[in-house]
Amino acid sequence: MRCSFFLLGIMLLIFLSACMGHKTDGDLPLIKETDHARFYSPDVNADKEKAVTKLAEAFEAHYIRIVKLFQLDSTDKTIVHVYTNKADFQKMIGRNTEGTYVASENIIKVYTPESLNTPGVEDAFTDQIVHEFVHAVIQQINPDIGKTKWLDEGIAYYTSNQLQKELQARSLFLDIPTLEQLASPDYFNLEGGEAYFYSGLIIQYIVDKYGEDTLNEIIRNPEQNQFERIMQTTIDKFYEEWKGDLQKNQ
Template sequence: MTFSIQYIDDEKIEKDYKKAISELGNFFELNWEFNKPRIFLVKNRVTIDKILGKKTEDWVVGFVNKADVYMLDRENYEKESCHKFSEEEYSKTIKHELAHSFFQVISGFKNKPDWLWEGMAIYLSDQDETKNKPKEFSEFLDYYEKSGPGVYKESGFVVKLLVEKFGKQKILELIKSLMSINSKKEFQDKFKAVYGFELNYGNINEQLDRV
């Protein structure tokens, strides 16, 4: 399978990239100097499907491969996806995908549970600002192995709650522990060890009520 690529000098993307790398580095406490993530702009849905080796849904506009980021080119953003284009949202999507790159590095390239994987990227890219905050959480725990558009509904707000109520060090400890976690049960045990309570809707919603 053959793909054609070329280097481009895009000042806007480069500016967004540098800003995101700096801010994410501060959060994750990672000074990324060598083999930094690269951004590959993909022209169309067909090419995304070929790269991933499967048919993708029209809401998929970015993904990571190891540390590198693949983004649907903004020129075809609306034509090749179900999303409306804006420069602000595109910048947030770049940061979202780069957050995945940082997550990969500190987790030992683990990306489960999916709610934590996506929730971190949503929170750190401020994409939760355009979503309706749930009055209570009732869905995010369905997304451990499973992924899908539903994971974006609550996960960013769950991560925001955990970071703002308990501090970032606990969630960084949790993410770093993923490299030695091999099951949902092991993750639940680690979550309880870090936060002092079991991971369930009742306990999370109780924390939400106290904010």
């Protein structure tokens, strides 16, 4: 009899767990679930729910395109943590950023204002969730991609369409970074948006001239010797070709 009660208790716990589903992630309550993602946030209110809904809509609008582009085969839902206190978010992350993909946890973490009612603000933060999802996809394919900053950030900036939007507002390319600058993580810390812009331009050049399959091969083999094998040229010659093309078309 005692054994029967024990088994009944176990079955009840399993049933309750199944009914609860993914209502929390750690201490964060579930705010929004879509076909391909779950969005969690520390606080729940009407404005935040609207903001998270906009992020979720942007995520879903680009999901199929991105996973097809990078040939990712995954049935797992993407986990996103959304924070609306910028100071607390940056303290938790440990650096001055508004979004990151934490590879060790397989979680996208972003700061987003509670209200995204201003069009410019909405565009910036919906673009950001797409940008971070690109990081999540390519780093799941190959975690080593994160070691090559210009490649990792350039792919995210290009694929999220942030580059295309910036190109609509500018056509002059001044202060083109050197190859040494691009290879240095400090370049991104010092130059910020310019570093993302030029890295994105390199990815656009690769896709336009060599194709998406070549970009996918580079993602899976990002080491310099492999890059040179795939491109059939040295990194120095590739850089000079890209720079020349950029200057010719401005």
